[in-house]
Amino acid sequence: MKCEVADVKIPAASVLMPVYNNAPFLDEAVSSILGQSFADFELIIVDDGSDDGSAAILAAWAGRDCRIRLLSNEGNRGIVYSLNRGLVECRGAYVVRMDSDDIALPDRLARQIGTMDADPGIVVLGAAVTCIDAAGREIGMVRHSLADCPLLRQNTMIHPTVVIRREVLVRHGLSYLEKYRYAEDYFLWLQLSRFGRLAAIDDVVLRYRTSGTASRVRHLKAMLRATLRVKLAGAFTLGFLPSVADAGRFLLECALLLLPAALVLRLYLRLTFGKGTKVHL
Secondary structure, three states: OOOOHHHOOOOOEEEEEEEOOOHHHHHHHHHHHHOOOOOOEEEEEEEOOOOOOHHHHHHHHHHHOOOEEEEEOOOOOOHHHHHHHHHHHOOOOEEEEOOOOOEEOOOHHHHHHHHHHHOOOEEEEEEEEEEEOOOOOEEEEEEOOOOOOOOOOOOOOOHHHOEEEHHHHHHHOOOOOHHHOOOHHHHHHHHHOOOOEEEEEEEEEEEEEOOOOHHHHHHHHHHHHHHHHHHHHHHHOOOOOOOHHHHHHHHHHHHHOOOOHHHHHHHHHHHHHOOOOOOOO
16 A cells, blocks of 8 residues: 555655656666665655656556655656756655666665765765666676766766765755756766765666667757766866866867767767767667
8 A cells, every 4th residue: 555755754765766758667667676675765756747658657656665756747847857856855865866767786775875874975876787778688788987087077977876965965955957958967966076975886786778769869969068068167167177188078079069960979978988888779
């Protein structure tokens, strides 16, 4: 039976999962969280106006497990709105990001929350992922969060792997910003890095779906533009001092905007994630 929030104690962690039209993958995504070895969490799901049957799937899950708190937007409001709406509802000491087409490994929460508990100086913790295609087949690539890389050079965190210390968000009034849409996470990491460390564990905690779509190609240049805006804001608004290598990376990404989108996709993924990145269009 579904529980009311008032009947449930404040959890140690809040898993935040926005959803928009991901019906084929929802059962795997939700069940991978509910089956975690670490059970002291709530699952905040924000349905962003899905019209593919996702809403019914989510309602069924929410009716079976009282750890799920299901929110529904009036229409499709976008990822930034959905993330921020979910953040307001999170009650745990940690906010754990999860995407609705990925699959969390059973000990993901235990590994990451244990690491955060042991080191209060970490404000954001990433991890490694194994990449899968649309059918769930592994495609022979493991990606790592690059916590040791200068943050102004590139977005070092894999967004759906992160765990964020919520107290830092609340104390400094931080959230995702719509003006950096497509790189909203990147700007948040820059802001959070002023109040603690970004770190990552080498453990694979997530099966990360990387199958390409036409939407991915259409939005790639928008993501690049947003990334460049974030870097400028990091330097001129937040006061990060770019190195020569940071400036070189910035100019290279500017040059990518002049190329066809499909070629940009391949070059950008290789530049960001290294040789061997596979994209299925």
